[in-house]
Amino acid sequence: xxxxxxxxxxxxxxxxxxxxxxxxxxxxxxxxxxxxxxxxxxxxxxxxxxxxxxxxxxxxxxxxxxxxxxxxxxxxxxxxxxxxxxxxxxxxxxxxxxxxxxxxxxxxxxxxxxxxxxxxxxxxxxxxxxxxxxxxxxxxxxxxxxxxxxxxxxxxxxxxxxxxxxxxxxxxxxxxxxxxxxxxxxxxxxxxxxxxxxxxxxxxxxxxxxxxxxxxxxxxxxxxxxxxxxxxxxxxxxxxxxxxxxxxxxxxxxxxxxxxxxxxxxxxxxxxxxxxxxxxxxxxxxxxxxxxxxxxxxxxxxxxxxxxxxxxxxxxxxxxxxxxxxxxxxxxxxxxxxxxxxxxxxxxxxxxxxxxxxxxxxxxxxxxxxxxxxx
Amino acid sequence: xxxxxxxxxxxxxxxxxxxxxxxxxxxxxxxxxxxxxxxxxxxxxxxxxxxxxxxxxxxxxxxxxxxxxxxxxxxxxxxxxxxxxxxxxxxxxxxxxxxxxxxxxxxxxxxxxxxxxxxxxxxxxxxxxxxxxxxxxxxxxxxxxxxxxxxxxxxxxxxxxxxxxxxxxxxxxxxxxxxxxxxxxxxxxxxxxxxxxxxxxxxxxxxxxxxxxxxxxxxxxxxxxxxxxxxxxxxxxxxxxxxxxxxxxxxxxxxxxxxxxxxxxxxxxxxxxxxxxxxxxxxxxxxxxxxxxxxxxxxxxxxxxxxxxxxxxxxxxxxxxxxxxxxxxxxxxxxxxxxxxxxxxxxxxxxxxxxxxxxxxxxxxxxxxxxxxxxxxxxxxxxxxxxxxxxxxxxxxx
Ligand SMILES: Cc1cc2nc3c(=O)[nH]c(=O)nc-3n(C[C@H](O)[C@H](O)[C@H](O)COP(=O)(O)OP(=O)(O)OC[C@H]3O[C@@H](n4cnc5c(N)ncnc54)[C@H](O)[C@@H]3O)c2cc1C
Numbered sequence: 001x002x003x004x005x006x007x008x009x010x011x012x013x014x015x016x017x018x019x020x021x022x023x024x025x026x027x028x029x030x031x032x033x034x035x036x037x038x039x040x041x042x043x044x045x046x047x048x049x050x051x052x053x054x055x056x057x058x059x060x061x062x063x064x065x066x067x068x069x070x071x072x073x074x075x076x077x078x079x080x081x082x083x084x085x086x087x088x089x090x091x092x093x094x095x096x097x098x099x100x101x102x103x104x105x106x107x108x109x110x111x112x113x114x115x116x117x118x119x120x121x122x123x124x125x126x127x128x129x130x131x132x133x134x135x136x137x138x139x140x141x142x143x144x145x146x147x148x149x150x151x152x153x154x155x156x157x158x159x160x161x162x163x164x165x166x167x168x169x170x171x172x173x174x175x176x177x178x179x180x181x182x183x184x185x186x187x188x189x190x191x192x193x194x195x196x197x198x199x200x201x202x203x204x205x206x207x208x209x210x211x212x213x214x215x216x217x218x219x220x221x222x223x224x225x226x227x228x229x230x231x232x233x234x235x236x237x238x239x240x241x242x243x244x245x246x247x248x249x250x251x252x253x254x255x256x257x258x259x260x261x262x263x264x265x266x267x268x269x270x271x272x273x274x275x276x277x278x279x280x281x282x283x284x285x286x287x288x289x290x291x292x293x294x295x296x297x298x299x300x301x302x303x304x305x306x307x308x309x310x311x312x313x314x315x316x317x318x319x320x321x322x323x324x325x326x327x328x329x330x331x332x333x334x335x336x337x338x339x340x341x342x343x344x345x346x347x348x349x350x351x352x353x354x355x356x357x358x359x360x361x362x363x364x365x366x367x368x369x370x371x372x373x374x375x
Numbered sequence: 376x377x378x379x380x381x382x383x384x385x386x387x388x389x390x391x392x393x394x395x396x397x398x399x400x401x402x403x404x405x406x407x408x409x410x411x412x413x414x415x416x417x418x419x420x421x422x423x424x425x426x427x428x429x430x431x432x433x434x435x436x437x438x439x440x441x442x443x444x445x446x447x448x449x450x451x452x453x454x455x456x457x458x459x460x461x462x463x464x465x466x467x468x469x470x471x472x473x474x475x476x477x478x479x480x481x482x483x484x485x486x487x488x489x490x491x492x493x494x495x496x497x498x499x500x501x502x503x504x505x506x507x508x509x510x511x512x513x514x515x516x517x518x519x520x521x522x523x524x525x526x527x528x529x530x531x532x533x534x535x536x537x538x539x540x541x542x543x544x545x546x547x548x549x550x551x552x553x554x555x556x557x558x559x560x561x562x563x564x565x566x567x568x569x570x571x572x573x574x575x576x577x578x579x580x581x582x583x584x585x586x587x588x589x590x591x592x593x594x595x596x597x598x599x600x601x602x603x604x605x606x607x608x609x610x611x612x613x614x615x616x617x618x619x620x621x622x623x624x625x626x627x628x629x630x631x632x633x634x635x636x637x638x639x640x641x642x643x644x645x646x647x648x649x650x651x652x653x654x655x656x657x658x659x660x661x662x663x664x665x666x667x668x669x670x671x672x673x674x675x676x677x678x679x680x681x682x683x684x685x686x687x688x689x690x691x692x693x694x695x696x697x698x699x700x701x702x703x704x705x706x707x708x709x710x711x712x713x714x715x716x717x718x719x720x721x722x723x724x725x726x727x728x729x730x731x732x733x734x735x736x737x738x739x740x741x742x743x744x745x746x747x748x749x750x751x752x753x754x755x756x757x758x759x760x761x762x763x764x765x766x767x768x769x770x771x772x773x
Contacts (some may be wrong), residue, residue: 196720352710
């Protein structure tokens with residue numbers, strides 16, 4: 001075993017870290033959220049040119065990374081800046097494509113920043129169940145006709161192309177019969193309602209009404225989409241958990257600094273043992289989360305059962321301990337943390353909202369309980 | 376002991392239910408139940424309706440025009456009001472200033488201010504906290520210097536809740552720098568239209584304008600606006616803290632919030648079945664109900680003991696902690712119940728006039744914002760850490 005990063009990966013982490021530190025302070029972030037697209041196309045292009053998008057993908061699909069640890073280091077640094085540019089959506093859609101081995105040109109275009117992808121998979125009734133797909137894909141003469149509703153599609157509003165899951169057979173929660181399609185966002189019958197999330201990111205409700213696509217829109221084998229969705233889901237869990245870790249690091253650093261400088265009753269509030277012990281617990285949990293990120297990143301390429309045990313363990317811990325750290329960071333600051341002006345609240349919001357992506361604490365606990373000891 | 380309502384209590388419950396059914400305006404209750412924004416006019420209108428019915432100050436002593444309600448009556452009113460979607464009353468004048476004026480104010484102050492609290496002429500806000508003085512309130516710096524028949528005020532208050540709507544503020548100010556810091560504090564009443572008072576908004580982390588900074592630059596107030604004696608303000612403020620226990624546990628609010636959560640949990644589906652049937656979720660919900668059921672009785676026991684003249688102890692701190700943590704836990708489970716639909720947020724949808732389709736279920740939009748906003752409750756009104764310090768000190772004598 002070796003717990004240090006390769007030199008290349010350390011350079012990647014340093015580069016993204018430097019970008020965030022030098023060019024992406026909290027005011028810039030707020031300004032980007034307010035832009036028309038909900039992020040800055042300029043920053044996105046700049047990061048793509050630096051190779052940060054490419055770092056999320058394997059060489060065989062045109063990237064220069066793609067290992068679990070590449071995803072983890074990039075997203076941890078993005079989390080430290082609460083970066084709102086569409087990395088997550090690109091990772092999700094790109095990973096699904098890469099898992100099937102088809103439409104490689106789309107990944108390349110995404111890596112260069114030329115076009116943007118989003119994964120339109122979740123539905124109003126699916127909650128966190130990956131195989132719940134009601135959207136239908138009916139065979140037509142020379143292709144398919146899609147009908148259905150996609151919910152809370154991350155960065156769905158700014159995507160040029162959507163990776164859409166739809167049933168070519170079966171129904172409800174059947175594992176078989178889910179197919180993936182590449183659908184241009186401006187295709188006839190695609191209705192996108194874009195909105196902001198409570199933590200400053202972008203998502204969309206997407207209605208598909210008689211959307212006709214040609215046969216070559218099919219991604220991978222017909223009815224075999226679930227494995228690719230599972231791969232995308234695993235990448236998504238790792239990414240947002242590493243992002244949460246980055247946000248947690250900042251929240252803890254800010255709280256610690258505040259405990260040392262804020263004075264009440266003539267002493268820094270950090271002198272109060274009631275706060276000291278809780279700060280100590282938060283630091284323990286941060287290290288636990290860091291370890292869980294390492295475990296998950298290391299198992300990104302493992303067999304699905306082992307990979308997913310580690311992903312669920314990580315996500316459960318993020319839900320459980322991440323919430324504690326987010327809430328305590330606010331509480332131990334006092335009133336100042338309740339303000340928009342003071343940044344810690346924005347980090348807390350992101351940490352908490354990550355519980356709602358790819359399954360919350362309870363969902364992943366259940367997945368581990370019912371899946372048996374795979375890890 | 377008897378946990379059943381007496382015939383009188385049953386009759387009271389019916390009277391109160393009828394009142395809410397008949398008098399609570401539909402658009403106001405809709406806003407409350409759907410967690411939309413209340414305007415200043417909504418709050419004023421509701422105060423006026425309560426006042427007409429004699430309910431606004433029913434908890435005041437009879438000597439001051441109240442009904443002297445006991446703990447059971449207060450509980451019934453609280454629970455029924457929350458279930459019906461009645462807005463919470465704005466507490467600063469009614470529940471905070473009024474008891475201080477009744478105990479320590481001059482006859483003139485009582486006669487002038489108490490009726491104006493009730494009829495809505497004056498909207499009060501609370502000027503205690505300062506940027507450097509939160510938990511350590513006694514270190515406050517805002518000064519009041521006597522000049523003939525006037526005091527001249529200089530300094531800054533902060534976190535002033537709904538100060539943007541208020542026209543009067545009661546302040547703790549420094550009138551002496553001698554002795555212990557607590558011994559140089561006075562309690563004064565300030566008309567916010569006086570030259571030199573400036574209100575500046577503070578936006579909270581979820582984007583709402585609820586609190587403010589209030590700045591005072593050479594603000595002159597009549598010396599008769601001093602409450603009680605100079606340099607005794609700390610005693611009055613402390614009196615308020617231990618005597619005003621009603622409502623601090625938020626029992627009615629917690630009950631209504633649990634009902635709402637149950638409604639959501641029945642509507643949300645997990646693997647095709649109601650979320651409410653999921654054993655893990657159901658257990659979490661049941662634990663909250665267990666806590667709430669015990670807290671409701673704790674609350675009534677403490678209220679009744681106080682009404683019967685028990686000396687103030689650490690009970691109010693217990694209620695503050697339990698009440699805020701329990702409601703925060705309900706908010707937390709409610710946001711989880713929503714799954715991915717906890718994320719979307721459309722600020723305009725918090726206004727009643729918003730006519731577009733909701734994103735996801737119609738109850739989803741305000742839930743996450745509520746969860747974040749209510750983090751304040753364990754910070755304000757004496758943080759939960761400070762409450763624990765009080766309990767420790769009083770119970771352990773250390
Ligand atoms: C939304 C909101 C509304 C408010 N409304 C009003 C209002 O209308 N009027 C008004 O006057 N004030 C109001 N307040 C202010 C509120 O009362 C203060 O925020 C509170 O007293 C805490 O003070 P602080 O924020 O300065 O935190 P600090 O006192 O700086 O405390 C920071 C942290 O240290 C902890 N701490 C401090 N001392 C100790 C100790 N001895 N032992 C252990 N822990 C300690 C605190 O619990 C907290 O966790 C409001 C606050 C908020 C957030």
